[in-house]
Amino acid sequence: MSKKILYVLSEYGYWGEELLGPVTATDAAGYESVFATPNGKRPQALPPSLDPGYVDPPLGRSVTTPEVAVAARELDESARLDDPLSLADLIPERPYHSEPGFLRLIEAYYRDLSTLDTEVARYDALVIVGGSGPIVDLANNGRLHELILAFVRADKPVVGECYGVAPLAFARDWEDRTSIIRGKHVTGHCKEYDYKDGTGFVGVDFNMGPPPYPLEYILRDATAPDGRYHGNVGKETSVIVDYPFITARSTPDSFLAGQKLVEVLEQGLRRFGW
Template sequence: MTKILIILSEYGYWGEELLGPLVAFDERGYQSVFATPTGKRAHALPPSLDPGYIDPPLGRSVTTPEVAVAARELDESSRLDNPISLEQWIPDRPYQSEQDPLRRMEAYYRELATLDTDVEQYDALVVVGGSGPIVDLANNGRLHELVLAFVRADKPILALCYGVAALAFARDWEDRKSIIWGKHVTGHCKEYDYKDGTGFLGVDFNMGPPPYPLEYILRDATGPDGRYHGNVGKETSVIVDHPYVTARSTPDSFLGGSKLVEVLESGLRRYGW
């Protein structure tokens, strides 16, 4: 059975960005396994479950009544209970300033070496988007190590919306070069960023605009031989440049999931560019 590891933020995921891929996986009979940074149960961002919510940059609702119902049912089900904890699974890189740093680094790499074996049981990795990943996924060192393990295994990775930031920041500590250097990707474009109202679950805080424009990061991370595709004005934007499948935002969730299925079952290596 094909087995997919799905990473969710504990600060809120966008309902459709989990629902879309999951529907594609369920239709094919895949087994989906969920993980969060510390093992807390993930929940959907309230606006993503409200078909009456008007997305400010687009000036319209981005959630259909049907998707809102399905996403709410998923969020309220027991399916997302008891996720894997990245904190308990993957070691934390020690500071150089800690006592006996050489021995600590040796222990870190010994423990990390088992990760390549651990990912053998999975066929693909998914990083779900929304505003939550800005907080606990984008610069999560444990997630970066997991992403690198999937890359070494040549297994596909689907990242959606602001979840794509984790790909840009996942880098080998030896050369610090982005793993998407020379690749074609999409992700949340500047035109779709909020000017105000970026919020998270569990904290009473309006960040205003996102703390960084993901588009600019992706443009820099892909380098002169790669490319960021915003596809502004087009209803969907999904890019496949093996092993990466990237989806721009909410409307791309179902297409992103179906393209990952094509990667797994039909050997798709390029799409959208």
């Protein structure tokens, strides 16, 4: 039976290569891809990610080759992304403690949430695609946190790329609130790669300036005391496998992340990059 991969993308812009890389690898392996966004809105690539002439400010060079730009645009404009699943339809929203009848509401929440494990059983892995958009609607998305926790409970691999690693740091059981990457080895968008200005999004006319948080610092704290964040600054690629997590630093790591996901699923890879 063909394996099925669930891809979660932001509705505020994903980086083209960070979807293209894993999809290329899972397509080649014969896997089925299913796409989802927070509310079922069609995802869109960030325009700079489709422009081989765009110079990434921290790196001082283009990070998108002409070939990748063409392939990423074809994927972005294809019908594959036209009808994504909605996390809001799949996963209930946790009630506020201040809502009237909270006890009954939280009981209903956990009752409805219990069906999520059945939904996750349909898939073999979860991929959280990066770009600046996840800053807005994925990093602190409670529904996505519950989805990640369900994949971890099922002992299935979870891939996070660039800012798509942030939800891994924030996905926590409400009882102990310990990060699920505590004690793990991960990579993710490093401080050296942060913009000083120009962090942008799709669908809103807003220049955030620098990112609202330094992801590297969050990952260093979340993995402590026995895990570690690996920036691998100066190395062309940075992908870490510490099962069940596969994390990728940024755009150049997308194809390698997809390759490692296939190796995890087909060859039992459990550790790589550290």
